[in-house]
Amino acid sequence: MDSKSKSKVVLVRSRSLRGAGDGQSDILKNMLSRGISLMHDGSDPNMIWAQFAKNTGRIGLKPNCVAGRNMSTSPNLTYALCDLLIAAEKRDRDLIIWERTNRELKKAGFGLNAARAGIRCFGTDTRDVGYGKEFHKSGKVASLVTRIVESECDHLINMPILKDHSLAGVSGAMKNYYAVIHNPNKYHDNNCDPYVADINALPVVKDKGILIVMDMTRAQYNGGPGYMASYAVAPHSIMMSVDPVAIDAVGERIINDYRSKNNLPALADAKRPPKWLTTAEKMGLGNASPERIDFIEVEVE
Amino acid sequence: MKRRSFIQRLGAATGLICVGGSAYEMICGSLENAYAFGYVETLSDIEARHYEKLPDDVIQCHLCPRECIVSDVERGFCGARENRKGYYKTLVYNRICALNIDPIEKKPLFHFLPGTTAFSIATAGCNVNCKFCQNWNISQVRPEQVQNLELTSGEIAAECVKKSIPTVAYTYSEPVIFYEYMYDTVVRISKDGIRNVVITGGYIKEKPLRELLEVVDAIKVDLKSFSEQYYKDIVNGELKPVLDAIKIIHESGKWLEIVYLVVPTLNDSDDEFRALCKWIKTELSVDVPVHFTRFHPTYLMTNLPPTPTKTLEKALEIAHAEGLHYPYIGNVPGNSGENTVCPNCGETVIGRFGFQITKNNLIDGKCGSCGRSIPGIWK
Numbered sequence: 309m310d311s312k313s314k315s316k317v318v319l320v321r322s323r324s325l326r327g328a329g330d331g332q333s334d335i336l337k338n339m340l341s342r343g344i345s346l347m348h349d350g351s352d353p354n355m356i357w358a359q360f361a362k363n364t365g366r367i368g369l370k371p372n373c374v375a376g377r378n379m380s381t382s383p384n385l386t387y388a389l390c391d392l393l394i395a396a397e398k399r400d401r402d403l404i405i406w407e408r409t410n411r412e413l414k415k416a417g418f419g420l421n422a423a424r425a426g427i428r429c430f431g432t433d434t435r436d437v438g439y440g441k442e443f444h445k446s447g448k449v450a451s452l453v454t455r456i457v458e459s460e461c462d463h464l465i466n467m468p469i470l471k472d473h474s475l476a477g478v479s480g481a482m483k484n485y486y487a488v489i490h491n492p493n494k495y496h497d498n499n500c501d502p503y504v505a506d507i508n509a510l511p512v513v514k515d516k517g518i519l520i521v522m523d524m525t526r527a528q529y530n531g532g533p534g535y536m537a538s539y540a541v542a543p544h545s546i547m548m549s550v551d552p553v554a555i556d557a558v559g560e561r562i563i564n565d566y567r568s569k570n571n572l573p574a575l576a577d578a579k580r581p582p583k584w585l586t587t588a589e590k591m592g593l594g595n596a597s598p599e600r601i602d603f604i605e606v607e608v609e
Numbered sequence: 610m611k612r613r614s615f616i617q618r619l620g621a622a623t624g625l626i627c628v629g630g631s632a633y634e635m636i637c638g639s640l641e642n643a644y645a646f647g648y649v650e651t652l653s654d655i656e657a658r659h660y661e662k663l664p665d666d667v668i669q670c671h672l673c674p675r676e677c678i679v680s681d682v683e684r685g686f687c688g689a690r691e692n693r694k695g696y697y698k699t700l701v702y703n704r705i706c707a708l709n710i711d712p713i714e715k716k717p718l719f720h721f722l723p724g725t726t727a728f729s730i731a732t733a734g735c736n737v738n739c740k741f742c743q744n745w746n747i748s749q750v751r752p753e754q755v756q757n758l759e760l761t762s763g764e765i766a767a768e769c770v771k772k773s774i775p776t777v778a779y780t781y782s783e784p785v786i787f788y789e790y791m792y793d794t795v796v797r798i799s800k801d802g803i804r805n806v807v808i809t810g811g812y813i814k815e816k817p818l819r820e821l822l823e824v825v826d827a828i829k830v831d832l833k834s835f836s837e838q839y840y841k842d843i844v845n846g847e848l849k850p851v852l853d854a855i856k857i858i859h860e861s862g863k864w865l866e867i868v869y870l871v872v873p874t875l876n877d878s879d880d881e882f883r884a885l886c887k888w889i890k891t892e893l894s895v896d897v898p899v900h901f902t903r904f905h906p907t908y909l910m911t912n913l914p915p916t917p918t919k920t921l922e923k924a925l926e927i928a929h930a931e932g933l934h935y936p937y938i939g940n941v942p943g944n945s946g947e948n949t950v951c952p953n954c955g956e957t958v959i960g961r962f963g964f965q966i967t968k969n970n971l972i973d974g975k976c977g978s979c980g981r982s983i984p985g986i987w988k
Contacts, residue, residue, distance in 0.1 A: 374682050433753060443909065450909050474667060474680035477839070491749055492847075493688040494738050495679075531665045534681025534694075 315551035315595040317558045318346045319524075319605045325544040328382035328525050332520065335609070336546075339513045340521065342608050348544075355398070361398035364518065365462030366537040371523075372468045372484045373416035375408045379535035379548050380416035381469045381523045389465070389521060405429040407485045430552055432487075433455060439490045447506035447591075451489035457512055457595035464516045466552065469523040470559045472539070476500040477575040477582035478563060479533050480556040481520045481549075482508045499580055507589035508552055514593070520555050521549040529566035541566060547574035553594025556599045613664025619750055650796045653702035654751050657690050659817050666695035673736045673785055673812050674850040677757075687786040688751040689734030689952055701732035702790045704757040706747050707781045710966035715810050716778055717900055717939055718866055719949060721827050722951050724966040728765060728774045728808065731781035732790065733757070736812055738844040739833065740909040741872060750780040762790075762797035777827075778807035788817060803988075812852040817954050818854055819861075827864035827986060830855050833959045834869075834876040835885040843875060843910075852888070861894045865984050866898040869940065871916045871924060873904065882924045886931035896984045901925060901946075902939030918944065935984075954979035 319340040329336045341353035347355050369389065371381030388451060392405050392473045407413045408421055410431040415525055422430040432438060432454040439452035440459070451528045457464065468483045473479035482504045486492040495503035508514060524545035531539045543562070549555040560582050589596040659672040668683040670690065677685035678858055680691045689701045711729045713722055733755045735748035742748055765777060775800055779791045784807050796807040804826040811830040813821075822828075832851060833844050840848040858865045869885060871877050882901075889897055901924040903916040921938045925946050928936030939947025942963035949959040949971075956978040960968030970977035974987045 321826075330853075376682075439754070474678070475684070490754060491688065491751070493684045493751065494749070495684055496686070532680070533683060534666065536665065536681075 312425060313487075314602045316347055316551065316604065317417070317547060317549040317551070317554050318343045319545055319547045319558075319603070319608045320346075321545040321605070322609065323544055324609055325525060327542065328523075329384040331389070333384060333388050333391065335466060336382075336385050337392055338545050340389055340548075341345070341387075342606065343521075343546060345605050346583075346606065347548055347550070351383040353356035355391050357396035359395050361396040362517075364398075365544065366402045366460060367393070367398070367406060367420055367463045367465055367518075368406055368456055368516075369398065369467055370392070370487065371413075371418070372479065372487075373407045373418070373542075374533055375469075375471070375535040376415045377417050377432045377539070379469060379471060379526060379528055379532075380412075380513045381467050382525050383417045383419075385521070385523050385525065386418070386467055387427070388412030394427075397412055401425055401433055403427045404456065404461055406454070406461075408429045409433045419546055430456075436464045444489075444510050444512055444586045446509045446511075447502055449489070449495060449503055449506040449510070451491050451507075453510070453512055454490055459490050461516065461520045464513070465518060466520040467523060468520070469526065470562065470573075471528040472530050473500075473580070474565055475572065475580060476504060476584065477580040478556055478585075480522060480559040482556050482584070482588065485513055488513055499583055501584040502587040502591075504582075504584035505591050506587060507591060508593055509591055517552065518550070520547075520552055520561065521550050522549075522555055524562075527562070527566070529563045529570065530572055531594040541571075551594040551601075553585060553588045553596050556582070557596040557598070557601060558603055560585065580603070630859050633783050641880075647901045652700040653698070653704055653933075654693070654759070655702040657697040657699045659814070659982040660697040662695060666692070668692050668695065670697060671814055674814060674819055674847060675736055675812075678816075680841050682794065685736075685782070687734045687736045689732065689897065690784045699787065699789050700752045701734060701757075701787045703759050703761055704735045704752060704758045705730050706752070706755040706757050707731040707744075708758075708760075710772070710774065711778065711780075713776060713778075713806075714961060714966070715965040716780060716828055716829055717807065717828060717868065717899070717902075717937075718806060718864075719937060719959070719961075720777055720866065720898055720935070720983070721806065721864060721957065722986060722988070723971075725775050725967065727768050727778035728761070728772075729780050730765070731779070732787040733782060735783040735787050735810075737783070737809075737810055737844050740844070741870065741904060741906075742908050743905070744781045746910040747982055757959050762794035763806075765794060765945075766798040766803060769798065769799055774803070776804040776806055778808055783812075784809055784915055785813045785817075785863070788808075788821075792821060794826065797822075797848055799824065809848070810844075811851040811858075813854055814848075815853070815857060818857055819901065820950045822858065822861040822863050825863060827866070828830040828858050829866045829868060830867045832885070834883050836876065836886070839876055843872075851933075852892075855891055859897065865893070868900045868902055868925075870904055871920055872910070873913050873916055875913075877916070877920050879923065879927060880884045882927045883931065886928045888935075895932050897933075898935040898937060899928060899933060900939040901928070901936045903908060903941055905940070922946065924971045939946070949980055949983065951979060951983070953975040953981040958983055 468484035
């Protein structure tokens with residue numbers, strides 16, 4: 309990520325979307341294609357998906373499944389993206405939907421498939437997967453890395469869901485990659501700063517990332533990372549970028565807008581400022597400053 | 610490995626003296642193979658103790674000085690406790706990931722039933738993150754990442770009785786993080802006359818510590834340095850709460866020994882040795898044993914050499930000069946600093962080679978040569 313140039317963040321909204329998009333695959337695909345097109349200055353989305361399919365190896369898609377079915381990345385959205393890539397001649401077996409555990413994937417509504425055929429979907433706790441042998445170090449982080457990221461996948465598509473996090477402030481793209489390491493519980497002090505940035509600076513993470521699709525079919529502005537119905541909202545949106553810092557900076561702003569509308573203090577005043585965004589920007593992982601983010605917001609059918 | 614074969618392997622291990630090697634390697638294999646073996650078992654779902662409920666299903670743990678504030682679906686720093694809808698749950702109750710029959714000298718406890726064995730158990734997780742941890746592959750992982758076996762306190766008691774093992778040691782990782790399991794097991798097996806020793810970093814809040822002291826027999830504390838900065842940089846903890854805990858243990862009258870792992874260039878200055886010894890003399894007693902043990906490069910600290918023996922001997926010399934009666938050298942088999950020497954007549958009361966007792970001239974808790982009382986738990 310060249311943090312000196314502006315970063316593009318695209319938000320696509322569809323008022324037709326209901327909940328997590330059950331039975332609305334076509335709407336989700338339309339949103340994804342419009343988003344990828346806007347990220348590439350209006351180019352033909354089919355051509356872009358085709359380039360994606362051609363220029364990548366095995367792709368790991370990482371939803372966030374920590375909070376169960378109600379506040380995890382929508383399987384509908386995840387499979388809609390897979391469908392677009394497969395339609396662009398990506399082999400289905402080269403798409404791997406993954407999480408820390410199979411239990412989390414199942415609770416979020418994903419169907420497991422650790423076989424060699426079809427779109428694969430499994431957790432690090434799957435037999436013969438686990439973590440690599442070597443420690444990966446970045447700043448204050450020293451961890452083993454899931455073999456899914458270390459050796460199974462050539463590229464990563466980050467598919468977080470936007471929600472509040474009681475310590476990090478925002479759980480979005482960058483926090484989602486805590487699932488990469490074996491010891492995430494060690495890295496929550498000081499509002500997760502600098503740990504969120506350090507984890508995303510691990511070469512095995514940073515160098516493999518090709519796209520972020522943030523699920524905003526639903527979102528949560530308080531009480532996260534677990535699901536709390538009273539703080540859940542349905543923005544009917546997805547957000548896309550290649551800059552994890554920029555997309556999370558926009559995510560922070562969206563969460564704070566919801567908090568303000570609901571008479572809650574801003575994240576910074578609630579003692580959980582996502583200060584790791586500034587750290588990440590300083591480390592060159594992307595742009596957090598609004599003047600360095602080109603935010604595009606559109607509505608589709 | 611199924612439950613029966615695990616126990617059978619334990620039986621086989623009884624005849625072994627486990628010199629060197631981490632607990633995890635002895636029983637469980639290695640982390641990268643943990644899943645491959647299919648060992649992942651269901652974790653426990655027992656409500657933890659010493660925590661406070663906060664609004665919005667958030668909890669605050671009061672077990673250790675870290676006092677983690679944990680939201681629903683999240684875990685504390687230790688990785689062994691999880692907030693489930695506002696209830697803090699221990700995931701490792703009855704879930705053992707390491708088990709050995711060790712010589713008590715391996716703990717090390719030198720003034721506690723010398724020459725006997727201890728049924729030594731651990732669960733996954735730890736409330737600090739020492740860069741030199743020799744058991745990192747059980748302490749620095751989450752419980753579902755290792756092979757766990759369900760073992761109840763009753764089954765532990767039965768094994769100890771069957772094999773005439775006088776002591777259970779809660780050790781290897783950090784027993785504070787499996788506090789509920791440890792506490793309940795201590796209470797249960799004490800009924801069968803079995804002793805309990807806790808091998809800990811001493812990073813624990815006063816209330817749970819005092820409750821524990823009501824029931825255990827001895828505690829060995831790893832005092833990792835005498836510097837706050839070292840605790841911050843190397844241990845990811847704090848010194849002061851550990852010193853406070855050590856004082857509480859000593860004041861309780863329960864048997865206490867201290868280990869100080871000497872890491873080259875980081876905590877091995879004469880001044881730090883001297884400050885430590887003065888503190889023990891002033892705040893505790895000259896009769897509290899302190900073990901200066903040798904560091905071996907491992908985990909995240911592979912860039913330093915093992916501690917030179919002369920450094921350990923220097924620490925011993927300083928301890929003697931400060932008036933401590935029972936300083937020892939550890940992890941240097943055959944060094945004379947392993948022996949218990951009578952502070953009155955200078956004769957060796959208990960001779961050791963590694964974890965083996967080579968001489969025992971202790972008679973009814975007294976030096977066999979001059980009759981001076983030697984503090985400890987001897988029978």
